[in-house]
Amino acid sequence: MTPPPPPPSFRLSRRGGGNAPDAALDDTDLAAARDALAQGRWGDSRTLLAHTREDWDRRGHRLVVLADSPGSLAWAREWQQTEPESGDAAALAACAAVSAAVRGRERPENARQAVADAAARTPADPSPWLASLLLARYTGTTDEARRAFHEVTVRHREHHHAHHLMAAVLAESPDPHTLYEFAHSSASHAPADSPLALLPVVAHAERFRAHRGGARTADRAAGEHWTGRHAAHLVRSAFDWWLEWGGEEGHPRRAVDLNFLAYAKFHEGRLAEAAALFQRVGSLVTPAPWSYTGRDAYKAFRAARATAYGSA
Numbered sequence: 001m002t003p004p005p006p007p008p009s010f011r012l013s014r015r016g017g018g019n020a021p022d023a024a025l026d027d028t029d030l031a032a033a034r035d036a037l038a039q040g041r042w043g044d045s046r047t048l049l050a051h052t053r054e055d056w057d058r059r060g061h062r063l064v065v066l067a068d069s070p071g072s073l074a075w076a077r078e079w080q081q082t083e084p085e086s087g088d089a090a091a092l093a094a095c096a097a098v099s100a101a102v103r104g105r106e107r108p109e110n111a112r113q114a115v116a117d118a119a120a121r122t123p124a125d126p127s128p129w130l131a132s133l134l135l136a137r138y139t140g141t142t143d144e145a146r147r148a149f150h151e152v153t154v155r156h157r158e159h160h161h162a163h164h165l166m167a168a169v170l171a172e173s174p175d176p177h178t179l180y181e182f183a184h185s186s187a188s189h190a191p192a193d194s195p196l197a198l199l200p201v202v203a204h205a206e207r208f209r210a211h212r213g214g215a216r217t218a219d220r221a222a223g224e225h226w227t228g229r230h231a232a233h234l235v236r237s238a239f240d241w242w243l244e245w246g247g248e249e250g251h252p253r254r255a256v257d258l259n260f261l262a263y264a265k266f267h268e269g270r271l272a273e274a275a276a277l278f279q280r281v282g283s284l285v286t287p288a289p290w291s292y293t294g295r296d297a298y299k300a301f302r303a304a305r306a307t308a309y310g311s312a
Contacts, residue, residue: 056156072092102139115129205260255284
């Protein structure tokens with residue numbers, strides 16, 4: 001697997017950049033702890049992670065965002081020195097080491113060791129293995145990603161971020177059947193209210209990103225990817241799920257799914273339905289999938305939203 005560029009979330013997670021996407025999404029406690037960590041105050045992160053407990057999707061989301069804070073690796077290591085028995089400190093150090101390795105600021109083998117240390121300290125926690133999956137996604141192989149994904153899902157079968165990452169890995173395979181089989185199987189085996197119901201739409205968007213190969217693409221080409229019976233079925237099923245279950249709050253990465261669904265509806269040409277989804281997204285824009293045509297994510301989102309609203 002050819003390593004792709006670092007994920008947009010590692011480059012667009014800062015606040016204070018106008019309307020730039022914020023990886024913390026609507027988790028205000030996380031945003032505050034991240035800002036404190038950037039200033040060397042890791043106590044807020046300690047409290048935040050202690051309160052997260054075994055809400056594994058939320059814990060993974062918070063660790064990944066905290067890990068991208070400036071200086072997070074140094075501050076996590078300081079926390080480890082102060083509390084060497086802390087599993088939370090080890091998990092943050094592992095995620096921060098992976099974030100640094102992805103950006104070429106840490107040796108991958110050091111990140112792997114940090115992940116192994118964290119996994120040994122808290123065997124039931126899928127978060128160190130989520131970090132391992134992130135590392136494999138951007139610096140490793142498909143087999144390494146599969147092994148890490150297995151370790152995550154053994155601990156939390158419906159891990160949202162892990163499924164999105166695995167879809168992104170499989171999208172880069174020459175054979176798309178593995179990707180779509182994975183997405184459909186994951187969705188069909190998840191509980192009825194699980195946001196993994198939207199994974200086939202995520203997979204289809206990831207296939208477009210991988211096929212584009214980093215080149216800037218016109219919106220018309222993106223639209224063509226969402227025409228045809230297969231794409232229409234994916235989007236219709238996902239939208240039907242959202243009508244039944246999407247109004248429920250609480251999932252930490254709910255905005256990610258909303259952005260993917262709004263993107264799909266917009267490029268499918270269903271502008272009235274896209275407008276309703278844009279309304280629900282509000283300010284919680286995510287880099288994926290709006291950056292997948294090679295444009296600035298927020299500019300692409302605003303242009304699509306304006307078009308959808310103008311058609312209403």
